[in-house]
Amino acid sequence: MAGWTADDMPTMEDRTVVVTGANSGLGYEGTKAFAQKGATVVMACRSVDRGERAASEIRHVDGNADLDVRECDLADLDSVAAFAEGVREDYEAVDVLCNNAGVMAIPRQETADGFEMQLGVNHLGHFALTGRLFPALRASDGEARVVTQSSGAHEMGEMDFSDLQSERDYGKWAAYGQSKLANLLFAYELDRRLDDHGIDDVRSVACHPGYADTDLQFRGPREMGSSLRMAGMKVANALFGQSAAQGALPMLYAATADDVLGGEYVGPDGLLEMRGHPEFQQSNEASRDEGDADRLWAVSAELTGVAYDFETATIQH
Known part of the structure; x- marks a missing residue:
């Protein structure tokens, strides 16, 4: 694994990959890397226009890139359902799903379904x-x-x-931290449920990018209208951030490497896990709390109306 880069990815020919937030940052770099290895990449984007511009940029570099831009607004469950239905209709299978899109440290707002935005989008x-x-x-x-x-x-x-929706008390960083903890609780619980049902042909893996220089850091200051915070974030990204392409490596490793098992957590190997090449890591104790994971799963199923049927692999409504 030492020094692993996107060049070390195996061929992805005849594989279909879905990437959320594929038009910018980590999603864009991941999409480009998957496509360069021969995958068909379904770009799940909130804005089709921005997605098409990103796809054009990738095709300019790689004229053979097989990209399919589709609208998927994670802040709207109807949009999520329509996107998934379209993919199931048009593709025989999905080989990799990268749950990558996210929002960070924004003023409190709600999704179309009334969820706190960071929990609603990220988890x-x-x-x-x-x-x-x-x-x-x-x-x-x-x-x-x-x-x-x-x-x-x-x-x-x-x-x-x-x-859970931070209605009584909202702190933008506390809400972000909760949503990212929820991501891990979900990833590990999905792995356990797959194992409990004897499903060994689907693996659930988690990752993190370290500190990557992407647009994610700027949405909060932008929505607050704070030019001072925007300037401060630009300085921080320039000093501490690694490139988005480097930040995407843990996701790419988790998605493709042969030695990845279900329930793994992959992140950068550098100082404070902020930059570097992919390695297996350990998340905190709270992320491994099986009681919280089971409770979060039940609440998530109730809030979204989506219940996983591991017996028949169909959707219950």
């Missing part, structure tokens, strides 16, 4: 998407993988089931 939208694409993942003729992007910020997260 609940991906919970629903994974469930609705589960039959397509089971249909893979190889080993399918679900890769969920978390963050080192999960360590400052706490699952507050008494105020």
